[in-house]
Amino acid sequence: MLSTGLPQGAVPKLERPGPLRDRVYEALLELITTRALQPGQHLVESELAGHLGVSRQPVREALQRLNTEGWVDLRPAQGAFVHEPTEEEADQLLTVRTLLEAEAARLAASNADGAGVEALEEILAEGLKAVDADDVDAAVALNARFHAKIMELAGNAVLAELAAQVDRRVRWYYTPVARQRGGQSWVEHRELIAAVAAHDEQLATRLMREHTEHTRRSYHARAKS
Amino acid sequence: MLSTGLPQGAVPKLERPGPLRDRVYEALLELITTRALQPGQHLVESELAGHLGVSRQPVREALQRLNTEGWVDLRPAQGAFVHEPTEEEADQLLTVRTLLEAEAARLAASNADGAGVEALEEILAEGLKAVDADDVDAAVALNARFHAKIMELAGNAVLAELAAQVDRRVRWYYTPVARQRGGQSWVEHRELIAAVAAHDEQLATRLMREHTEHTRRSYHARAKS
DNA sequence: GCGCCGTAGACTGTAGACGAAAGACAATCA
DNA sequence: TGATTGTCTTTCGTCTACAGTCTACGGCGC
Known part of the structure; x- marks a missing residue:
C-alpha cells in the first residue's frame, strides 16, 4: 500500500519525452500521409534531420521502421524514397x-x-x-x-x-x-x-x-x- | 549492344556484401529462431556488436527491425529483450x-x-x-x-x-x-x-x-x- | 535487524566525424 | 558528332565519443 495519500490515477506519470526516434517516426508518417512528402520523393537524411532539429541517427531509425512497414523504399547506398503505390x-x-x-x-x-x-x-x-x-x-x-x-x-x-x-x-x-x-x-x-x-x-x-x-x-x- | 564479348549471363554480378544491417538482422533472427537467444533474454548492444565484429549502429538498426516485426521488445532506456510468447x-x-x-x-x-x-x-x-x-x-x-x-x-x-x-x-x-x-x-x-x-x-x-x-x-x- | 537513501556502474540514446559508393557533369578521343 | 572516361559532388554506411537514465549494491539511520 502506498502511503503517499496521492490520488492513484491522477498522477500524470511524469510525462517523458519518449524516444526521439518514435517522434520522428510519427512526424514523418504524418508528412507522408498528408502528401507533404510525395510518392517517389527522395528523402535525404541530413535534410530531414536539420528540418526536425535532430541528428541523423533518429531519422535513420525512423526510416528503418517506415521501410519495414512499407511506407518508404530503402535502396542500398542510395537512400530512402517515399513508396510509390501501384x-x-x-x-x-x-x-x-x-x-x-x-x-x-x-x-x-x-x-x-x-x-x-x-x-x-x-x-x-x-x-x-x-x-x-x-x-x-x-x-x-x-x-x-x-x-x-x-x-x-x-x-x-x-x-x-x-x-x-x-x-x-x-x-x-x-x-x-x-x-x-x-x-x-x-x-x-x-x-x-x-x-x-x-x-x-x-x-x-x-x-x-x-x-x-x-x-x-x-x-x-x-x-x- | 555490348561489344566486350563477355558471356552474357555468366558474370556473377560481383557479389556485394550488402548492407551490414541486413546481415546482422539475418544473424540475429537465426539466433533467435534457433533458441540460441532465449525468450526474455536481455540483448546488450555492445555485446552483440563485439560478438559479430561490427559497431553498435548496425546492431541497433537490426534490433529496430526485429522490434517492428515482433521478435524483440524494445523497452525505452533499457534495451532489447527477446520477445516472450504467451x-x-x-x-x-x-x-x-x-x-x-x-x-x-x-x-x-x-x-x-x-x-x-x-x-x-x-x-x-x-x-x-x-x-x-x-x-x-x-x-x-x-x-x-x-x-x-x-x-x-x-x-x-x-x-x-x-x-x-x-x-x-x-x-x-x-x-x-x-x-x-x-x-x-x-x-x-x-x-x-x-x-x-x-x-x-x-x-x-x-x-x-x-x-x-x-x-x-x-x-x-x-x-x- | 529492517528499511531507506546515496552512490557507482552499466547501458542506452544521441550527436558528430570519417570513409566509401553512386550519380552527374564536363573534357577528351575516335 | 557521339561515346567514353575521368573527376567531382552528394549522400549514405559505419564508427567513435559523450550525455542521460536506469539498476544494483553498500552504507546509514531508525
Whole structure:
C-alpha cells in the first residue's frame, strides 16, 4: 500500500519525452500521409534531420521502421524514397484488408458484450451527426474509429496490429476518393452493429466483406476515370 | 549492344556484401529462431556488436527491425529483450495464419496453371520421400516450401509478406512440436493440390483451413501436457 | 535487524566525424 | 558528332565519443 495519500490515477506519470526516434517516426508518417512528402520523393537524411532539429541517427531509425512497414523504399547506398503505390498493390492491399476486417467482424460478433455494442452505437450516432453536418473530416475520422472499435472488440491483438497497418496504407492510397463515400457507409455500419449485437458471426462477416468491397469498387471507379 | 564479348549471363554480378544491417538482422533472427537467444533474454548492444565484429549502429538498426516485426521488445532506456510468447498470443497468431493461408489457397486455386500445379506436386513428392526416410528436418523445410509455393501462386505480394512474417513466428513458437506432425500433413497437402488443380476455390479454402486448424490443435494438445 | 537513501556502474540514446559508393557533369578521343 | 572516361559532388554506411537514465549494491539511520 502506498502511503503517499496521492490520488492513484491522477498522477500524470511524469510525462517523458519518449524516444526521439518514435517522434520522428510519427512526424514523418504524418508528412507522408498528408502528401507533404510525395510518392517517389527522395528523402535525404541530413535534410530531414536539420528540418526536425535532430541528428541523423533518429531519422535513420525512423526510416528503418517506415521501410519495414512499407511506407518508404530503402535502396542500398542510395537512400530512402517515399513508396510509390501501384494499382496492383492497392488492389492487393484491399483484398487483405477485406480479409482482416471480415474476420474482425466475425470475432467481434462472437465476443461483443452490451458495453461494446453500446460503444459502437455511440460512434454511429456521432458519425451520422457528422454526415448531417457535412463535416467530412469528422466523418472520416469517426469511420476509422468505428473500425478500430470493431478490432478492439475482436480481441485479437495480432490481427489488430496487422489490420492497423494495412488500413492506414489503404487510407493513404484512398484519401483522394475517401471523401466521396463519407456518408453512404454509415448505413452499412448500422446493419453491422445489429449483426454484432445478435452474435450472428456469419452475417457480420458477410456485411463487413460487402462493406469493404464497396470501398474497393469506389477505388477502381476512380482509378479508371 | 555490348561489344566486350563477355558471356552474357555468366558474370556473377560481383557479389556485394550488402548492407551490414541486413546481415546482422539475418544473424540475429537465426539466433533467435534457433533458441540460441532465449525468450526474455536481455540483448546488450555492445555485446552483440563485439560478438559479430561490427559497431553498435548496425546492431541497433537490426534490433529496430526485429522490434517492428515482433521478435524483440524494445523497452525505452533499457534495451532489447527477446520477445516472450504467451499462450494467448500464439493462439491469435494461429488464427491469423489460418486466415491468411486459407485466402492464399483460394487465390492459388483461382490462378494456378499447369506449371504451378506441377511445382507443387514436385515438392509433395520430395516431401513424401523425406517422410519415408524419417528425415524430419527435410520434411519440415519442404513443408515451409510448400506453403511458400502456394503463396507464390496466389500472386498477392502483400498477402505473401504478411503471411511470411506470421508463419515464421508461428513456426518459432511451434518448433518444439513441429517434428511430431512431420508426416501426417503431407496427406492433406495432396488433397489440397487436387483442389488447386481443379480450380475449386471453396474446397481449397476449406482444406487449407482444416489443415492449419490441425496445427492449432496439435499446439494446444502440447500446451496442456 | 529492517528499511531507506546515496552512490557507482552499466547501458542506452544521441550527436558528430570519417570513409566509401553512386550519380552527374564536363573534357577528351575516335 | 557521339561515346567514353575521368573527376567531382552528394549522400549514405559505419564508427567513435559523450550525455542521460536506469539498476544494483553498500552504507546509514531508525
